[in-house]
Amino acid sequence: MTTGTLKWELGETAYAVIGDLKSGKTPLVALHGGPGFLGKSCATITGYAQKSDRPAVWYDQLGCGASSGLKEKPADFWQVDIFVKEFHQLINHLGIADNFAINGHSWGGLLAAEIAITQPQGLKALILSSPLGDTDTWVAGVKELLAEMPPEISSVIIKHEEAGTTTTEEYMEAAFKFYDKHVIRVPMPPDLVEIFDEALADQNVYNSMWGPSELMCNGTLAGHVVTDRLDRIIAPTLIMSGKYDECMASTASAYLSGIKGSRWELFEESSHLSYVEEAAKYQRVMNEFLDLNC
Numbered sequence: 001m002t003t004g005t006l007k008w009e010l011g012e013t014a015y016a017v018i019g020d021l022k023s024g025k026t027p028l029v030a031l032h033g034g035p036g037f038l039g040k041s042c043a044t045i046t047g048y049a050q051k052s053d054r055p056a057v058w059y060d061q062l063g064c065g066a067s068s069g070l071k072e073k074p075a076d077f078w079q080v081d082i083f084v085k086e087f088h089q090l091i092n093h094l095g096i097a098d099n100f101a102i103n104g105h106s107w108g109g110l111l112a113a114e115i116a117i118t119q120p121q122g123l124k125a126l127i128l129s130s131p132l133g134d135t136d137t138w139v140a141g142v143k144e145l146l147a148e149m150p151p152e153i154s155s156v157i158i159k160h161e162e163a164g165t166t167t168t169e170e171y172m173e174a175a176f177k178f179y180d181k182h183v184i185r186v187p188m189p190p191d192l193v194e195i196f197d198e199a200l201a202d203q204n205v206y207n208s209m210w211g212p213s214e215l216m217c218n219g220t221l222a223g224h225v226v227t228d229r230l231d232r233i234i235a236p237t238l239i240m241s242g243k244y245d246e247c248m249a250s251t252a253s254a255y256l257s258g259i260k261g262s263r264w265e266l267f268e269e270s271s272h273l274s275y276v277e278e279a280a281k282y283q284r285v286m287n288e289f290l291d292l293n294c
Helices: 039-050 080-094 107-117 135-147 151-163 171-182 190-201 204-207 225-230 247-258 279-293
Strands: 002-009 011-020 028-031 056-059 098-103 125-130 236-242 263-267
Touching: 002 080, 011 080, 028 039, 028 080, 028 107, 039 056, 039 080, 039 098, 039 190, 039 279, 056 080, 080 107, 080 225, 098 107, 098 279, 107 125, 107 225, 125 279, 135 151, 135 171, 135 247, 151 171, 225 247, 236 247, 247 263, 263 279
Parallel strands: 028 056, 028 098, 098 125, 125 236, 236 263
Antiparallel strands: 002 011, 011 056
8 A cells, every 4th residue: 555645736646556546447436435434444444445456545534534634724724626626636747637436435435436527538436325315315314213102312422413403512422322323334444433533523614514413414515416316327336235324215216217327236134334334245246347347
């Protein structure tokens, strides 16, 4: 693995390259979730690509990890278009703009879709992994899942959201009970625990773009719609999500129906982090799709 930093007009973007980008095999660029969840959360996914001798790239999106340094920016600075611009700056810097594939997870899935909508010439394959979609649909789905939680959990979450007291320890404890069911249902590996701890220690981008937790969107992504433009995506597309995922069928099926020729793989034992929960299947499905298309 080699690391580097791209300096561009909006800041500095730290990245890591696994393998040889000049190997002749289409590189996979992994887009992390959050927003602000750190590029190294994609190390597992890029590692899967390497097992198929495919070079891969992950990076810290602006405002998090080693790409931080914009903390003084107001909340409304954090818009989707700056991350689309960052992506294009990076692939040009790495010399892969004419040949690349994308795997975007969660928020990174929405970002990947927004990039694919622009029809970049070099995009050979697109993977939307538990992708965020239209935020109103997503939040409505999360509320459905919340209603299925025990009342002692759901009532605490609802109480604090209505009161605007979502920074309290009681609220976060209840939110993490939701995460145990719909974000990751297996014991979290130590490296992922460290990533969560690091991301939670600096939630500026997450809070600005999304909100206080997965259960409430009141940031710049509120009301964001992507489904009205999905017909512009022409790259071969694979959608993946878990049976217990906060990316519910309403979101996955909207992508499926909106992107011509796309297919949807449902992971029966997974929630939001299927690449950890069903690692072997995720690796196989991802690499088979990539090998077929690029």
